[in-house]
Amino acid sequence: MRQQPLSLTTRLALLFAMLTASLLLVLGLLMERLIGAHFDQIDSQELSAKMAMIDNLLGQAHSSVAFDALLRQLDTILVSHDSLALSIRDEEGEVLYAYRPEQLVAAKQGNEAAPQTHWQHEGRSFIGREAAKTLPLAEPILLEVLIGLDISHHAHFLSDIRRHLWTGITMATLIAAQLGWLAARNGLAPLRRVTRTAGRLSADHLGERLSERDAPAEMLALVSAFNGMLDRLEADFQRLSDFSADIAHELRTPVSNLLTETQVALSRPRSAEAYREVLHSNLEEFERLARMIADMLFLAKTDHGLLPNPFETVVLEQEAEALLEFYEALAEEKGVNLQLTGNATVTGDRLMLRRALSNLISNAVRHTPTGGIIEIRINSTQDRAQLSVSNPGETIPTDQLPRLFERFHRADNIRSHHGEGAGLGLAITRSVIKAHGGQVTVSSQDGITTFCLSLPLTGRP
Structure with a gap:
């Protein structure tokens, strides 16, 4: 079974919906990327600030006593930073200080360049930075410092943004489809009027015309052409009606003459001369009919472009x-x-x-x-x-x-x-x-x- 094609109104409504969804999706993805880049910048700045703070503190530890005091000071400083985790190790890998070390287990240890890393722990997202520092003692000690920053709140915010974005895109698409359907339906109203007018047309009802006053500019040419077609059809039907009536009238006279003369001739016996006169009179009527039929056939050929090409x-x-x-x-x-x-x-x-x-x-x-x-x-x-x-x-x-x-x-x-x-x-x-x-x-x-x-x-x- 052949599938029913979609109406023009439905196609326009779907087109409006697709365009709206596409534009909103592009804007939403762009906004999400900008927000994500902004959060990355903030997190990177915070990691850099914490690393600079630790570097400054380590630079003040010129003795073992000062280093132990530094470690106690870090406890005081980090206790108010729930989103931070810190690990300090010596060059043999022995942990000298750890704050929330369980959050750093999944961290990817970098090399001396200490690139920023990302990892997951117990459903939470972290970013970290690893750096090599030197403890300025009488005999300098090489330290490895790893800082982790919990960015789950940013990830949750972006997740909410995505959810609201898809909800908004869906609602906007449905609204655009509805508005597009209404706009297309109102815009295509002249087409429906053309259809209704064409449905009412018949040989006896060719006086229907479409109003050009309320037609949009895009439909004005169609409405004008349709009205012009109706004018031509009405004129052609009138000419056809007149032509049919004229044919009946023109053929009635010679046929009536032939019938009358034949009936009179057969009404009683007549001489051969009288019959010849009747036949001669009938011949004239037949010749008239033949000329008329030949002329009508000639005109029919001209109507269908069947005349020979002039040469x-x-x-x-x-x-x-x-x-x-x-x-x-x-x-x-x-x-x-x-x-x-x-x-x-x-x-x-x-x-x-x-x-x-x-x-x-x-x-x-x-x-x-x-x-x-x-x-x-x-x-x-x-x-x-x-x-x-x-x-x-x-x-x-x-x-x-x-x-x-x-x-x-x-x-x-x-x-x-x-x-x-x-x-x-x-x-x-x-x-x-x-x-x-x-x-x-x-x-x-x-x-x-x-x-x-x-x-x-x-x-x-």
Whole structure:
């Protein structure tokens, strides 16, 4: 069974606790070492002071009587020093004086350099110092002096320090973990709100938004991006809903026509000519359906980036002239004039670019009144080719302009009067131009509507 990973809040809380414990441990060890060094210095100074005192007393013993008096004086001096132990021996190792000698049994005897030594006796800690001294008699005597100092109280103090240190570190770690958990939980509150909001999202409830006022600076970009994503989702779902409704509406008309004509044809016997007329009418509806389905498949390919990569050199003037010849008969029938000026060369798929331009010209011919002039202008700037198609007619409302390139959209009171198209031509044009790295724009004012295509020139990115 896969183990459940720790939450981000728990991870941050553990991180805070580990950092706190580490810092306190380092500080505690440093403090313990400093205190231990201070105690060592104090003990060393006390040993040095006692050794200097004994050296001074021995230096005053110029006779055996004075030495015996010195030994009695040491009893008086050391009786008030419970932490000291002293041993004086001659060069043969005979003990001349001993004060608490049992505490010196475990002492490590040093050489003439008399290094400081450490030992344990009955659970107590000692440090000592050994030194060679000379008794200034008529015949000088070499003495070995060993002083021991009980430092158990220092060891107990350091033990208490360690115990309190570990207790403090443990308590501080737990408190840091709790405070870190609370801080992380409060700091990550926007993430939980994002989760709750995402849990409530559905196709019917896309109006949820996160407040940016109480979001921390680190989360503000996430909250803003999440709200932007919701805006795009809501707009995309609305377009999808409209698209589905438009598909149903567009397909209903030809299917209804086919159904009605077929039912009428089958309602009673008819002549072969009458059946041919019905089949011819049905063929027109089937062709309309085929064009609509082909257009929707084309747009589906563009949505998934399945259009072929442009690679041909396309002379825009030549493609525009070929299309004008194709639409010339329709334009003459409507009493519309076609004009072409300028030239530019681009790189792309010739058939797709011709289809995009054909949609614009077809649109212009349908909506230009009798006697109007459709102008196609081609020019180039430093790195872009511009192709515009302008035609007179009713001015399209400003609020409708951005929606002209949406699928199945028709501007109210203008395109609704013309039933030739399914409302996919401009959407296809935009997809084709976008696939070629260009863009298409539209403007409509003072009775003139202009569609402008902008494409990279040949050899330009």
